[in-house]
Amino acid sequence: MSSAAELIARTLALQQTTTEILTASARISRQILGTDSTFMAVADGTGAYPMSITDGIRDPQFREITVRPATGLGGQVLLRGRPHRVADYVTDPTISRDFVHVVCDVEGLHGMACVPVNGPDRIEALLYTGTRTAGPPPDQMLRTLELVAAHAELSLHAEAVRKQETELAVLRDRQNIATQLHDSVAQMLFTIGVAARHARRQGDLAAVTAALEEIESTAAQARRELRASLHRLSEPAEGLAFEARLSGEAACSNGPQAARSRSPGGASAATSPSPSRTCSSTPPWRGSAMRSSTPRRGLPSCTWPTSATRSRWSCKPAPRPCGLGIREKPTRPAPARGCPCYASARASCAARLS
Secondary structure, eight states: OHHHHHHHHHHHHTOOSHHHHHHHHHHHHHHHHOOSEEEEEEOOSSSOEEEEEEESOOOGGGGGOEEOTTSHHHHHHHHHSSOEEESOTTTOTTSOSTTHIIIIIISOOOSEEEEEEEOSSSEEEEEEEEOSSOSOOOHHHHHHHHHHHHHHHHHHHHHHHHHHHHHHHHHHHHHHHHHHHIIIIIHHHHHHHHHHHHHHHOOOHHHHHHHHHHHHHHHHHHHHHHHHHHHHHHSOOTTHHHHHHHHHHHHHSOSOOOOEEEOTTSOEEEOOOOSEEOOSSOOTTTGGGGGGGSOOTTSOOOOEEOTTTOOOOOSSOOOOOOTTSOOOOOOOOOOOSSOHHHHHHHHHHHHHHO
């Protein structure tokens, strides 16, 4: 039992979301008990518990079951708030007949047990185990289900605490930014208003000019501070920036690797890797900094260089070898500054203007 408890604790401690916790609970229960099936009805927020998670269930009609208080075995658990078991689902007098056809006639289950999985503020799910032979589930089976439910409850409460901590951190950051904006930008706007009012009353041109210069300087400073605050708002949370860069790197670096082909004489000829790979979307770590690099109407699209080659921007990949292992003769590109496609577009625009 101790090894089973350790396996349950280790398995559920690795899960992060409610769906992962409940799915792992059903899977580990069946693995330890060795029963025909385990399944879970999960709360949907309306007081109903649709059968969302199944392990070992054969017929898809089983997922159409929706448990409510006083309906079936799970309905009795919802009413009493404690585990319940039946020796034969067909004939047991303590439960209703709502799901007898699907559970017994279609799926062939008879002996069943059910325990509640409590969340922070409600019964989050109902954990079942079922066998295709009649007979009451043993006490050891019920205790194992209760142990799984207890560890699932701990994981659900830990997830709720993590969500609350994240929400509190976001609220504190927003409050801090609002205070900074009020202390900086709002004060500067007030100064601009005072300077404009003062300039309206002055008849001297030099005083008006000085007031306008002060207004312009204060407005520029306000813009800088507002831009800095907006940049802080757009920064990813700690730890997410690396994940975004990693996923973007993987998305842009899945191009073909360098291939080697054999010539008819036996010598090996190395094929240079493609210098770039067209990305289907802007790399996630670039954000607004890449907006100026997106293709405009009338300009050819460019490609994003992979990290493996670190090559410059280019408009077409390197020549590919033919089937006989003989490479095409590379053509020397015309000298140009920056991306060739933008260089040609710049030349075209200059010709039109002239």
